[in-house]
């Protein structure tokens with residue numbers, strides 16, 4: 141049987157040995173919970189979490205207390221909505237802006253607010269001729285969800301200019317960047333972007349599932365959205381609470397309590413420690429092994445020779461999406477699948493861009509550091525045989 145050719149990095153990346161080893165070593169040799177113990181092992185785990193946080197902070201050019209560990213991008217994107225809508229100053233007559241590049245995880249939490257009457261209006265930014273967010277169409281908005289790279293079109297957006305244009309219209313706009321795909325191919329610089337929130341998932345950069353990063357710029361501005369162990373500094377009387385260093389004081393409860401500072405105030409409950417341990421080698425690996433996009437260019441050139449194939453992405457994109465005249469994407473996925481070639485087919489949880497393109501679904505090929513030129517030569521050959 142042929143070896144598997146895994147061309148679905150944009151869904152989830154395969155894991156480098158360094159990640160697997162770091163997680164195994166942690167589980168076998170140094171496992172304990174974090175933020176709870178005083179024994180040497182617990183302290184060592186606290187230090188590991190601290191180190192991972194510093195690593196992520198450096199990776200995205202943030203301060204380490206602005207880095208919150210979540211369970212993934214979807215979790216982060218939902219939490220941002222929960223955080224914002226639970227602030228005393230939140231006003232349901234606000235509006236929010238989106239674009240058709242959005243993944244369901246970025247936009248549905250906001251659309252659910254519309255359904256519940258908790259926000260007034262959705263405003264859509266236009267796309268330009270390259271299907272990038274048209275900077276001259278950026279509206280005046282209170283909240284702005286920006287997809288830094290579509291998981292269907294694979295083009296890096298000019299996030300800095302997009303945010304600058306939004307701030308020109310409303311200096312108080314709150315900007316939320318979904319960097320889930322962007323992070324795989326480009327360096328993130330949250331300070332340069334000037335964003336308020338940013339998310340990505342660990343599993344797309346070679347770390348494990350179950351860990352994500354949420355960047356929060358204004359660590360003191362927001363009440364927390366989740367409550368439990370680890371996020372509260374003291375549950376005591378008012379005098380004691382006032383003396384406590386830290387975040388927000390909660391009164392009129394069974395006792396008076398005060399939250400910890402960021403980032404702990406955002407991290408109620410036990411963290412995904414094993415996955416956090418794996419994040420550090422995953423970042424190291426990614427930084428020196430970004431996917432080779434020449435493989436995508438090769439496929440682009442080969443598939444553009446097939447008459448029935450319609451390419452939907454540009455040659456310099458980070459991935460390749462296409463449809464075939466007279467064939468359903470699911471059939472193509474299945475025909476490639478039985479030949480041990482793994483691609484993604486369907487709407488990729490990005491219905492709006494498919495609607496914009498006027499197609500119900502696409503076939504998507506995306507590469508990771510493990511893919512070779514031979515993989516794409518074989519794939520192009522097999523697609524030619526299937527499509528003819």
Ligand SMILES: Cc1ncc(COP(=O)(O)O)c(C=O)c1O
Nearest residue numbers: 212213214243245291320321341
């Ligand atoms: C652009 C984009 N945003 C958000 C997500 C959601 O990521 P996760 O499923 O890891 O939470 C994905 C995953 O495919 C994505 O591609």
